[in-house]
Amino acid sequence: MYEITLIPGDGIGPEVSAAARLVLDATGLPFKWQVEQAGEAQIAACGTPLPERTLDAIRATGIALKGPITTPKGSGFRSVNVAIRKELDLYCNLRPAKNYPNIATPFTGVDIVVVRENTEDLYAGIEHMVGEDAAESIKIFTRKGCERILRYAFDYAVQNGRRKVTAVHKANIMKCTDGLFLDIARQMATEYPQLEFEDMIVDALCMKLVQTPQRYDLLVLPNLYGDIVSDLCAGLVGGLGVAPGANIGRDIAVFEAIHGSSLRVAGQNKANPTALILSGVMLLRHIGEPAAADAVEQALIAVFREGKTLTYDLGGSAGTDEFARAVAAELGR
Ligand code: NAD
Secondary structure (H helix, E strand, O other): OEEEEEEOOOOOHHHHHHHHHHHHHOOOOOEEEEEOOOOOHHHHHHOOOOOHHHHHHHHHHOEEEEOOOOOOOOOOOOOHHHHHHHHOOOOEEEEEEEOOOOOOOOOOOOEEEEEEEOOOEHHHOOEEEEOOOEEEEOOEOOHHHHHHHHHHHHHHHHHOOOOEEEEEEOOOOOOOHHHHHHHHHHHHHOOOOOOEEEEEEHHHHHHHHOOOHHHOOEEEEOHHHHHHHHHHHHHHOOOHHHOOOEEEOOOOEEEEOOOOOOHHHOOOOOOOOHHHHHHHHHHHHHOOOHHHHHHHHHHHHHHHHHOOOOOHHHOOOOOHHHHHHHHHHHHHO
C-alpha cells in the first residue's frame, strides 16, 4: 500500500488533482490517498493558509501530490507553496520539459531537465521597506545550499543518462552570491569527468534556449533564475499545461505541476491535467514503480497521438475529466 498525501489546492487544483488521482489509480497500484487542505480557505477554519496538520501529514507519508495554491499579489499572506518547500526543506525543484507528439510547438527534439534550487536566493523572503520610498530584498546563497543542489544535479545527470550539465548564473554582476554558486559548480564538475560541463550567464542562456533548445540537456540554477527559466522551458514544449515538477528533500518529496491556480479557467472543467499527471509519473518513478510510470506516460502519448481528446490549451475542447478518463482507458488496454 502506498500512502500519499493529496493536497487538491484551489483554482483549477481540485479539478486537475482529481484527474491525476484517477489516472494513478488506473495503474492498479494500491494507493491510499490522504486528502489534506491548504490555501486561503483554511484561514477561516484554522487561522492559517498552511495548517500544521497538512505539514504533519506530508511528514508522515513522505510523499504528496499537490494541486496549485493561489498567492495574493502584493499584500496578503505569503506563498503557501514556498512555505511548504521551506518548512519541509525540499531543496530541489525538478522540472523536466520535453516534446510530446501532436503538441504543436516551434521546436522538436527538446528534452531538458531543469534543476532549480528551492529554498534560498531572493525567495528567502527577507525584504522590508526602507522608509516610505524604497524597498530592500536580501539575496541569500549559502555554501551548503549551493553544494546540495549542485550535487543533486550532477548525480541526477549520471543516474539518468544525461550527458551535459549547464550551470546558470549571473556571476559577472553578482560576484558574491552567484560567484559562490559558480565556483562550487566548477569545482564539483571535476568530480564528474563523464559529463560535459559548461556555465552560462542567465540572459545569454535565455536567448540560446529560444534559438537552439536542443543543445541543452540538464540546467542547474539558483532559485529565481530557475523559476523563470523553467517556465520558459515549459513554453518550448507546449506550455504550462504539460509541464510537471517535483520538490525533493532528503526524506520527503512533493509532486506538483509548474502552473498556478489559473483562476481564469477554474471551475469550468477546462484545465489540462497533463502537467499534474506527468508529476504523478515522476512520483511513480520516485516510489520505485518505473513500469507504471512508463505505462502512464505511454497512455498520455497515445491520447496525444490520437488527437481527439485534447484540452483547450492544446487546440481541443475536451474537459479535464474527459481527458483523464481517456488516459485511464488507454492504461486499461
Ligand atoms: P498560472 O499558471 O495559473 O496561469 C498562467 C497561464 O497559463 C494562464 O493563461 C492559464 O490559464 C494557463 N494555464 C496554467 N495552467 C494550465 C492548465 N493546467 N491548463 C490550461 N491552461 C493552463 O499562473 P498565474 O496566473 O501567474 O498564477 C495564478 C495563481 O497561482 C497566483 O496566485 C500564483 O501565485 C499561483 N501559483 C501557484 C503555484 C503553485 O501552487 N505551485 C505556481 C505558480 C503560481
